Amino acid sequence: MGGPRFEPVRTVRAYERVVEQVEEAIESGALSPGQRLPSERELMVQFSVSRSTVREALRVLQARGLVRSRPGDPNGAEVLPFSPAALHKSMTTLARVDELSLAELVQFRMVLDAAAILLAARLRTEEQLAEMGAAVEGMRAAVDAGEETFGAADVAFHDAVVRASGNKLIEICTDVVRSIVLKLIAERIAGAPDRRALMRESIRHHEEVIAAIRAGDGPLAARLSRKAMYDYYAGYVSEGERSALRALLE
Amino acid sequence: MGGPRFEPVRTVRAYERVVEQVEEAIESGALSPGQRLPSERELMVQFSVSRSTVREALRVLQARGLVRSRPGDPNGAEVLPFSPAALHKSMTTLARVDELSLAELVQFRMVLDAAAILLAARLRTEEQLAEMGAAVEGMRAAVDAGEETFGAADVAFHDAVVRASGNKLIEICTDVVRSIVLKLIAERIAGAPDRRALMRESIRHHEEVIAAIRAGDGPLAARLSRKAMYDYYAGYVSEGERSALRALLE
DNA sequence: CTAGTGCACTGGTCGGACCAGTAGGCTACG
DNA sequence: CGTAGCCTACTGGTCCGACCAGTGCACTAG
Numbered sequence: 001m002g003g004p005r006f007e008p009v010r011t012v013r014a015y016e017r018v019v020e021q022v023e024e025a026i027e028s029g030a031l032s033p034g035q036r037l038p039s040e041r042e043l044m045v046q047f048s049v050s051r052s053t054v055r056e057a058l059r060v061l062q063a064r065g066l067v068r069s070r071p072g073d074p075n076g077a078e079v080l081p082f083s084p085a086a087l088h089k090s091m092t093t094l095a096r097v098d099e100l101s102l103a104e105l106v107q108f109r110m111v112l113d114a115a116a117i118l119l120a121a122r123l124r125t126e127e128q129l130a131e132m133g134a135a136v137e138g139m140r141a142a143v144d145a146g147e148e149t150f151g152a153a154d155v156a157f158h159d160a161v162v163r164a165s166g167n168k169l170i171e172i173c174t175d176v177v178r179s180i181v182l183k184l185i186a187e188r189i190a191g192a193p194d195r196r197a198l199m200r201e202s203i204r205h206h207e208e209v210i211a212a213i214r215a216g217d218g219p220l221a222a223r224l225s226r227k228a229m230y231d232y233y234a235g236y237v238s239e240g241e242r243s244a245l246r247a248l249l250e
Numbered sequence: 251m252g253g254p255r256f257e258p259v260r261t262v263r264a265y266e267r268v269v270e271q272v273e274e275a276i277e278s279g280a281l282s283p284g285q286r287l288p289s290e291r292e293l294m295v296q297f298s299v300s301r302s303t304v305r306e307a308l309r310v311l312q313a314r315g316l317v318r319s320r321p322g323d324p325n326g327a328e329v330l331p332f333s334p335a336a337l338h339k340s341m342t343t344l345a346r347v348d349e350l351s352l353a354e355l356v357q358f359r360m361v362l363d364a365a366a367i368l369l370a371a372r373l374r375t376e377e378q379l380a381e382m383g384a385a386v387e388g389m390r391a392a393v394d395a396g397e398e399t400f401g402a403a404d405v406a407f408h409d410a411v412v413r414a415s416g417n418k419l420i421e422i423c424t425d426v427v428r429s430i431v432l433k434l435i436a437e438r439i440a441g442a443p444d445r446r447a448l449m450r451e452s453i454r455h456h457e458e459v460i461a462a463i464r465a466g467d468g469p470l471a472a473r474l475s476r477k478a479m480y481d482y483y484a485g486y487v488s489e490g491e492r493s494a495l496r497a498l499l500e
Numbered sequence: 501c502t503a504g505t506g507c508a509c510t511g512g513t514c515g516g517a518c519c520a521g522t523a524g525g526c527t528a529c530g
Numbered sequence: 531c532g533t534a535g536c537c538t539a540c541t542g543g544t545c546c547g548a549c550c551a552g553t554g555c556a557c558t559a560g
Contacts (some may be wrong), residue, residue, distance in 0.1 A: 027343065070543095
């Protein structure tokens with residue numbers, strides 16, 4: 001006892017070392033978005049590994065959304081600006097594997113949206129307020145234009161809100177979760193009866209939210225938004241799950 | 251016009267097809283965690299592709315956290331139970347690339363934690379309440395045991411809360427964001443002066459939160475928790491960012 | 501019955517080869 | 531002289547065959 005404490009040697013694969021180095025270069029800013037990596041054949045020289053190893057590393061980096069390669073491109077792989085695509089992918093997997101229920105996703109949206117609105121009520125500029133108003137105007141014009149157009153206008157509104165919140169993480173997560181929710185209920189919406197009444201009510205809710213944001217009453221705006229989202233999605237979840245959603249309505 | 255509308259042909263790589271098929275099998279439940287994929291040599295026969303292609307596909311699946319392979323294993327790659335590791339990775343990248351500031355992360359934690367507490371106040375069982383109490387007891391015992399032990403007890407408390415909230419997405423995101431925040435401020439904490447006073451105050455805050463949860467007063471518990479987190483982290487962010495955090499304190 | 505040894509697999513890595521693309525320079529035509 | 535079109539030198543995508551260091555299991559020798 002008291003001797004040297006040996007640590008288990010973890011064998012690290014060659015392609016992982018390559019991934020680490022490139023990742024480090026990107027995250028440290030030595031490689032910025034738009035720049036090109038050397039060609040695969042050049043990389044295999046620099047790293048002293050075979051092309052297979054280089055390619056496996058590139059596949060990993062690509063799966064993480066850091067680079068993109070295109071056949072025939074005289075330059076090497078392109079370093080991408082960050083995109084929440086990877087985040088989106090893993091969260092989608094989560095939902096697909098049935099680890100997540102629709103109710104949990106909607107609940108999460110209620111939380112994020114309410115938070116964004118609370119922040120937006122404090123931090124919004126006049127321009128952002130105008131954007132929100134324009135989006136609601138778009139919703140009004142889209143009532144008869146079909147589900148898809150209406151949905152796009154609705155997304156525009158919530159986008160304006162989260163941007164006004166000033167929190168990019170909320171923005172990204174909202175975006176990811178929203179698209180998953182929309183995908184999950186897309187077929188149910190398609191088969192639903194005339195939803196124009198629901199749309200008009202949704203517009204009214206949005207207007208109330210804007211008014212509260214304009215007035216700077218964040219808590220009220222957040223409460224209204226939670227209620228609006230609950231009303232909009234309650235029909236898609238079971239009664240047991242609905243009660244969990246209602247827990248957010250205080 | 252009016253003729254057939256052709257879509258741009260997107261060339262799909264062989265390894266992507268392999269990824270898709272395996273992914274589909276996992277997400278549909280045809281392959282469940284713990285099961286093994288065929289060996290790479292067997293896969294190249296089944297998919298009619300070369301081993302390089304199979305391996306690139308496996309690298310992608312591995313990067314997404316769906317499978318793991320080990321050299322020498324007589325069986326093929328192992329299908330993994332879902333883990334937020336991939337989610338964690340992409341969110342960490344986000345933070346590293348400096349897309350996210352510490353303040354945004356803390357703000358996000360405030361939002362998630364408050365939401366979890368709001369839900370927990372409604373849905374918690376007596377056992378979960380006891381867990382929270384035990385965790386705070388652990389914090390009290392750890393005041394003199396150093397930052398690390400205290401932090402672990404603190405994590406245990408918040409874990410108990412998010413579990414009681416019944417929302418796995420909140421649970422996962424809390425876990426991911428918390429570890430990133432802790433990592434970001436680890437060095438600053440290490441260099442800080444005696445933090446025992448801060449710890450004792452934190453304990454008092456936690457006790458108040460538990461009391462509010464026990465009383466079923468979700469809004470109060472959430473408000474207390476936001477305040478507690480603000481007090482705990484305010485010292486690590488600039489004044490401008492602090493004001494954004496305060497926007498959540500209503 | 502057990503301890504030890506092979507063997508038949510596994511994944512990790514390497515090297516070379518070919519193909520289909522792309523971009524940019526070069527040539528030949530107007 | 532300008533431009534349309536070809537040519538070439540690359541790129542990434544895929545395939546093949548080979549070798550190595552591990553691992554688990556059956557078989558064997560004690």
